[in-house]
């Protein structure tokens with residue numbers, strides 16, 4: 001143990017988060033004093049933590065030694081004075097700036113000069129909390145995620161005045177607790193709650209534009225892109241009463257930056273009480289109604305319609321042609337489609353109509369497929385407003401030929417997966433550009449904190465930065481919506497053929 005190591009921790013606020021933090025620290029062998037303004041709350045929290053740890057011990061997830069350490073280490077105290085002697089106090093009290101400032105002022109007078117004051121706030125400025133203190137250099141954010149013992153990510157957030165050695169002690173503590181720290185600048189939403197904005201807001205736009213239903217969007221992003229949960233399922237799980245204020249607050253704090261724009265659909269649903277799982281109805285119903293039997297996609301009678309393939313230059317014909325032939329497509333070789341051909345297009349960031357007009361094709365024979373999500377079990381098609389039904393059916397039958405699921409959405413630029421992934425990558429690039437966190441920490445945080453299969457920057461590399469840039473440029477041009485304007489971080493790296501994780505300057509400069 002070195003002299004800087006934190007051995008005595010105070011936790012103020014014994015709700016969901018305070019209990020989780022205390023449990024984690026006690027299991028790691030720290031002496032933990034628990035305090036809450038409600039009488040008996042700290043003692044009850046200790047009982048609940050020990051009961052939970054006993055359950056975990058019975059399942060073999062916690063050792064007898066850890067349980068014993070927690071029994072000895074957890075000490076409820078009734079007054080704030082009981083926290084004297086702690087080297088670190090983490091507050092997880094009500095999310096109100098005056099309450100947190102008042103608590104830290106009280107603690108400052110009580111604790112030694114070297115003691116650290118950390119806030120678990122999810123939305124308040126660390127700099128603003130610290131501004132109330134005599135010594136703001138000892139104040140930092142220590143943002144855990146719920147449930148604390150299972151969510152391994154912790155954001156360590158220096159305010160503008162925080163001393164570097166405070167940050168370092170907190171980073172070391174998080175590692176000792178067995179969790180993964182990332183360092184994030186004090187900015188609205190910090191890292192995870194900021195970077196996570198792209199997913200739900202894009203899904204809301206897709207719904208509001210009448211492109212696809214919530215269940216279709218969820219399924220395409222889960223099965224077609226690998227997200228652990230669809231965006232509407234996620235909003236239903238969290239509850240709109242919790243998520244709408246967060247979305248609106250981040251939007252306002254960034255002075256109405258269009259990338260974070262929520263949608264009026266949300267307030268309407270909130271007014272109707274469609275909060276999500278907790279109210280039995282959100283974007284989905286709970287429990288779900290019996291599934292409606294879908295009509296099977298039948299192989300078409302007679303000879304197959306020949307297929308003329310029009311790939312965006314961002315796609316590789318050498319990869320896609322054999323895949324389509326494997327599904328049974330009879331592909332034409334000519335530069336122009338024959339009179340009877342289905343025109344199958346793979347656009348990037350365009351809708352089927354624009355893609356058809358761009359290639360001067362007859363829009364009645366055009367069907368577009370999302371080749372960014374090719375070879376997944378869930379394929380997405382869209383037709384122009386005038387596509388012939390027999391052409392659309394031929395395309396559906398082709399993409400379902402190996403048992404894959406096919407969803408047909410209304411014509412719209414960027415399908416569902418392309419526009420959502422491009423938005424996520426673009427926002428992560430903006431966050432890297434602003435220096436809110438290092439590229440590596442951005443990826444780590446979204447992988448651990450939101451369960452994305454890949455960090456957004458590595459994901460952008462996997463998709464191809466140039467392709468992501470094309471999607472965004474076209475979405476921006478077609479919609480005129482500044483939310484799609486490409487981040488300079490993305491544009492430069494795409495143009496130079498660099499990884500999106502590439503760092504071009506020393507990172508630690510002051511803003």
Ligand SMILES: NC(=O)c1ccc[n+]([C@@H]2O[C@H](COP(=O)([O-])OP(=O)(O)OC[C@H]3O[C@@H](n4cnc5c(N)ncnc54)[C@H](O)[C@@H]3O)[C@@H](O)[C@H]2O)c1
Pocket residue numbers: 012013014015016017018035036037038041091092093094095096099103120121122123143144145146
């Ligand atoms: N719940 C989450 O998912 C989550 C995730 C990350 C961060 N946070 C943040 O953690 C903090 C706590 O959240 P929670 O969900 O655990 O809340 P909670 O309502 O479950 O618990 C808060 C506890 O603090 C106590 N309290 C309130 N004011 C106090 C004061 N002045 N002094 C002492 N005790 C006081 C309350 O009695 C209560 O027991 C908030 O700042 C919140 O934004 C919450």
